[in-house]
Amino acid sequence: MAELKLPVSEEEIRKLKVGDFVELSGRMITGRDTAHHWLMQDVREDVMPYMKDTVIYHCGPVVAKNDDGSYDFVAAGPTTSIREEPYQADVIGRYGLRGVIGKGGMGAKTLAGLAEHGAVYLHAIGGAAQVLARAIPKVERVFMLDEFGVPEAMWVIEVDRFPVVVSMDSHGGSLHDEVEGESKRRLEELLK
Amino acid sequence: MAVYENLVETFVELIRRASTQLPDDVVSALEKGKAEEQKTGLAEKALGTILENVELARSISAPICQDTGTPVVWIHHPVGVSTRALAAQFHEAVRTATERKFLRPNAVDTLTGRNTGTGAGRGIPFLHFEEWDEPRVEVRMILKGGGSENVGAQYKLPDSRLKAGRDLEGVRRAVLDAVFEAQGKGCAPGVLGVCVGGDRVSAFEMSKRQLLRPIVDTNPIPELAELEERLLREGNQLGVGPMGFGGKTTLLAVKIGVLDRLPACYFVTVTYMCWADRKAAVSIDEGGEVTWLS
Numbered sequence: 001m002a003e004l005k006l007p008v009s010e011e012e013i014r015k016l017k018v019g020d021f022v023e024l025s026g027r028m029i030t031g032r033d034t035a036h037h038w039l040m041q042d043v044r045e046d047v048m049p050y051m052k053d054t055v056i057y058h059c060g061p062v063v064a065k066n067d068d069g070s071y072d073f074v075a076a077g078p079t080t081s082i083r084e085e086p087y088q089a090d091v092i093g094r095y096g097l098r099g100v101i102g103k104g105g106m107g108a109k110t111l112a113g114l115a116e117h118g119a120v121y122l123h124a125i126g127g128a129a130q131v132l133a134r135a136i137p138k139v140e141r142v143f144m145l146d147e148f149g150v151p152e153a154m155w156v157i158e159v160d161r162f163p164v165v166v167s168m169d170s171h172g173g174s175l176h177d178e179v180e181g182e183s184k185r186r187l188e189e190l191l192k
Numbered sequence: 193m194a195v196y197e198n199l200v201e202t203f204v205e206l207i208r209r210a211s212t213q214l215p216d217d218v219v220s221a222l223e224k225g226k227a228e229e230q231k232t233g234l235a236e237k238a239l240g241t242i243l244e245n246v247e248l249a250r251s252i253s254a255p256i257c258q259d260t261g262t263p264v265v266w267i268h269h270p271v272g273v274s275t276r277a278l279a280a281q282f283h284e285a286v287r288t289a290t291e292r293k294f295l296r297p298n299a300v301d302t303l304t305g306r307n308t309g310t311g312a313g314r315g316i317p318f319l320h321f322e323e324w325d326e327p328r329v330e331v332r333m334i335l336k337g338g339g340s341e342n343v344g345a346q347y348k349l350p351d352s353r354l355k356a357g358r359d360l361e362g363v364r365r366a367v368l369d370a371v372f373e374a375q376g377k378g379c380a381p382g383v384l385g386v387c388v389g390g391d392r393v394s395a396f397e398m399s400k401r402q403l404l405r406p407i408v409d410t411n412p413i414p415e416l417a418e419l420e421e422r423l424l425r426e427g428n429q430l431g432v433g434p435m436g437f438g439g440k441t442t443l444l445a446v447k448i449g450v451l452d453r454l455p456a457c458y459f460v461t462v463t464y465m466c467w468a469d470r471k472a473a474v475s476i477d478e479g480g481e482v483t484w485l486s
């Protein structure tokens with residue numbers, strides 16, 4: 001299994017192919033519905049450095065605040081990505097993201113965006129809240145916590161061997177399209 | 193009956209068990225699926241991570257998944273027990289379990305978009321009461337996740353697109369279509385609760401009630417038992433696999449219930465339960481003795 005260090009170069013990302021299993025280590029950021037909308041309303045200079053050449057994780061975590069004011073992720077599985085389809089390709093382009101982590105895959109617009117900008121879609125294991133929280137040893141800082149609330153805020157996190165599968169690559173490949181196409185063929189066979 | 197007025201802590205424990213301990217029958221089905229997948233393939237890895245997660249959640253008494261779902265509850269009670277008092281206690285238990293982080297604050301005011309913050313809300317938890325002759329209260333609950341709820345479906349037969357008529361072959365075609373449409377989006381591998389017949393309300397309730405059945409059992413109605421087995425086999429032949437990565441393990445079980453219908457209607461109703469098939473049950477007798485049924 002390959003380990004991928006974040007931040008990552010476009011060249012490294014373009015080497016990844018659909019079906020690769022990778023473990024991520026380094027810094028990334030979370031963001032879901034509210035964050036994506038906000039990122040496209042304006043150019044958010046303050047978060048830009050935390051997005052460039054790393055990945056955004058579609059996750060609404062459960063977070064505990066420690067006595068010293070620091071935070072811990074208590075549960076941190078992926079949320080459904082397709083809701084960000086209208087924004088994702090533009091967010092990748094504007095902020096220089098190299099990837100997106102979520103579940104369920106994304107659509108044609110994002111797939112084209114991945115190819116254009118040199119990025120990938122990484123599928124985490126849906127529901128694996130505890131295993132994934134354990135792979136997030138550190139919360140570095142948070143943006144828009146008061147405005148968006150805990151699940152929607154943008155959390156800058158440190159991950160250690162965070163397991164994902166490349167399900168959409170930067171060459172137009174999509175595991176979701178492959179599996180759906182093959183299962184459609186089998187369905188038609190069964191319903192003959 | 194005073195013993196049934198002091199159940200909040202028992203209900204909190206019921207919720208804790210459901211949220212943090214995946215039942216043994218579900219774990220066995222996931223293990224069996226893993227053993228059947230190709231070694232070191234994506235499907236096997238996904239199931240391995242899922243099983244590791246289940247183990248970890250149990251050992252630290254933390255929610256298996258951060259979407260702790262909707263508590264859907266069936267309560268049987270003897271004559272003379274107040275269902276209003278039971279409902280009030282269950283609501284309180286949901287609030288307490290949310291405070292103790294066994295549940296996520298999971299109820300959103302649909303009109304304002306604001307989270308109620310307590311885990312409870314209008315229609316959450318969802319409680320069903322039935323009186324029975326036994327001298328005890330029995331509570332069975334599932335925690336129904338949202339991602340999988342989104343891929344549930346209801347078909348109205350006949351359906352010309354699927355060439356599905358008003359018979360069990362039509363039911364088969366509709367259910368396979370639902371499995372195909374869901375792909376991995378409901379956090380496959382899933383358990384299907386199906387209802388044949390009924391109306392648009394009763395059928396969804398019946399389909400969810402099927403999820404209370406053990407993963408391995410035999411439907412008492414022979415033609416449904418046969419259809420369950422066939423749909424499990426054929427659903428897995430679609431090759432969707434865990435998380436939709438491709439593989440042999442798309443479904444863990446198919447359970448079918450039946451309700452009578454109006455002459456004009458023939459519904460096939462499918463509830464998709466994710467691999468995090470969380471359920472728990474408890475019985476409380478007249479003397480206050482608590483027996484865990486799961």
Ligand code: SF4
Pocket residue numbers: 077126127128257258259260261336337338339340341378379466467468
């Ligand atoms: S579908 Fe189930 S396992 Fe997946 S995120 Fe929702 S509750 Fe969790």
